[in-house]
Amino acid sequence: ATTSPAKPPQQKPPSSPPLPRQNSKTLPPSPPQIIRDGGRNLSFNRVGFLGEGGFARVYEVEDARGTRLAIKVVTKNSLKTKKAKTKLYAEIKIHRSLQHPNIVGFGECFEDNENVYMSLELCQSGSLMDMLRRRKRFTEPESRYFVIQLLGACHYMHTHQVIHRDLKLGNLFLDANMNVKVGDFGLAALIESPGERKKTICGTPNYIAPEVLFDTANGHSFEVDTWSIGVILYTLVVGRPPFQTKDVKTIYKRIRNNEYEFPSDREVSVDARELVQQILTPLPQERPTLHEILDHTFFTHGIVPGYVPASAHDFPPDFR
């Protein structure tokens, strides 16, 4: 999500249209109540609104068998420029090529006169951002559980030449069993030849790697996702991102100077601090690999729960 993440789906009234954002002048019309995939002769009954991002709205739908899924809707009005079309096609091409238990499953893509639709695996439990808002911060066992799943998804993406480039709590969704599902491939990039470097400045300020901002001549690659994993781990155990301040310029200055600290009033283990510090290494080539992260004592010497109970949405679980 590129805007503030929506509340978890179960708290929303069914079928409610998205609330107008303060800065949006005209709101696109809602998609039809019954969304039809003419080519496959399928129809989906729209049962709820899940959230909206930079250019899409996401609805909960039910297919003819009663199975619930998510459908991401992009209005064709927003696809008038070649750039917008290219961007959407890239997202679809990359997302549909990925199949992993910790990546939001991509179903089908179809269109009608007004919209392009993408059917997606439904993540009933909102995002880790929604959950962090309720919980304030997570225990270290929970953080290990979430980050291990994220590392698995990320390793899979990287071996398939995909850099996500927008890993953040708002793009880590949860299914009914509290499994992490990486979503929103709107900024993802495909590395088409070995050693290729990407030059587009993109990401979300708090999570963006220094080389994306300050080494535009050299470009960036897979290690930007590793950096974001470091920011995510810090955010899970502390409760807010490491470089956060009111204005974006100061966030960038802090990222440039590698300026962050662990607050003295929060108990964060030495292992967690050391791992975050290793990951948030300014030079991308000096950052640990995903395997090295997993081999760190934070993971090998700490409790890794086999599952996280649903009660963790509101209260810290006891994993002793």
Ligand code: ADP
């Ligand atoms: P954008 O690409 O426009 O940023 P996102 O893919 O981030 O859009 O989706 C916007 C919002 O829709 C998310 O923040 C989340 O609340 C909701 N959402 C997206 N995908 C799903 C899904 N598979 N299951 C449940 N909710 C989803």
